[in-house]
Amino acid sequence: MVMDHVIQPGARLGIEALSRTLGVSATPVREALARLEADGLVVKRSLSGYRATELLTRAGVEELFEMRLLLEPRAVALATERIEEAGLDRLEALADEMQALPEKGDTYADYGRFAALDQEFHDVLAVASGRTLLAAAVERLHSHLHLFRLSAIAGGSPATVQEHHRILRAVLRRDPQRAAEAMEEHLRLSLQRQLDRFASVAGADED
Numbered sequence: 001m002v003m004d005h006v007i008q009p010g011a012r013l014g015i016e017a018l019s020r021t022l023g024v025s026a027t028p029v030r031e032a033l034a035r036l037e038a039d040g041l042v043v044k045r046s047l048s049g050y051r052a053t054e055l056l057t058r059a060g061v062e063e064l065f066e067m068r069l070l071l072e073p074r075a076v077a078l079a080t081e082r083i084e085e086a087g088l089d090r091l092e093a094l095a096d097e098m099q100a101l102p103e104k105g106d107t108y109a110d111y112g113r114f115a116a117l118d119q120e121f122h123d124v125l126a127v128a129s130g131r132t133l134l135a136a137a138v139e140r141l142h143s144h145l146h147l148f149r150l151s152a153i154a155g156g157s158p159a160t161v162q163e164h165h166r167i168l169r170a171v172l173r174r175d176p177q178r179a180a181e182a183m184e185e186h187l188r189l190s191l192q193r194q195l196d197r198f199a200s201v202a203g204a205d206e207d
Contacts (some may be wrong), residue, residue, distance in 0.1 A: 002041050003108035004054050013042060013050040033136065040143055056144070060199050064144055069184060071138055076167065076183045077176035079128035087128045088172065095123045095168055099161045104128040114157075119145070121164055125171070125183075161187060 001007045018029045033050050036042040044049045056064065079087075098117045102110065120141045128140035163186035170179035 002036065003112070005053050008165070009052050009054045011052050012048070014173075015049075015053060015123065038173070050180045058195065058199035061194050061198070062191070064141060065187060065194075068141055069187050071134060071141070072187060073136055075126045075129040075138055076129070077180040078130060079125045080171045080174055080176040080179045082130045083125075083128040087124055089120065090124055090173065091168055094124070095161070095164050098164065106192060114149075115145075117166075120159065125167075157193075159189065160186075 007013065013033060015026050015029050016034070019026050022029065024196060033044075037044055037050070040053060042052055044050050083091075098114060098121070101114050101117075118165055122142060123135070123139055124197050126135040129135060163182070167182040167186060170182050
């Protein structure tokens with residue numbers, strides 16, 4: 001409901017109202033809100049309760065990708081030299097599953113699986129770098145991507161799949177420089193796709 005804007009960004013989340021809407025007791029609603037707070041999708045304030053987080057602004061998205069560009073090419077270069085066979089197998093499995101998913105999705109149920117696989121692909125590489133702090137920083141940055149959510153987001157983007165395969169080929173060849181270059185290209189293209197969505201949403205609002 002948060003991801004699909006059934007609950008609007010910034011809206012207050014009343015536990016009793018949600019319980020009635022969902023047909024459950026207050027306990028699972030509280031547990032769900034606690035998990036959403038950990039994921040950064042809701043915030044809890046004293047006296048006012050829970051609210052859905054606001055969306056990332058265009059500047060926020062640009063800053064997020066600026067940090068990713070600083071960290072992830074370095075992470076994948078290190079991972080290329082260190083990753084073990086089990087990690088390579090997992091990367092290949094993730095890339096194959098992403099490729100098999102539908103290209104479009106209008107709800108979180110449609111595109112959520114693709115987003116989860118995308119995040120895991122990057123996280124596996126970051127962990128394989130052997131740098132604990134670097135991997136933790138990459139994972140935290142990915143969690144912020146939840147704050148950039150629009151009502152219609154592409155599902156299994158063919159472009160993302162192709163870019164992941166380029167990264168994977170470089171890792172399989174144990175070529176750190178090529179892997180870093182492929183990751184940088186992927187992040188720059190991904191940022192441009194996000195900014196294009198901002199432009200399309202702004203255009204729709206004007207219409």
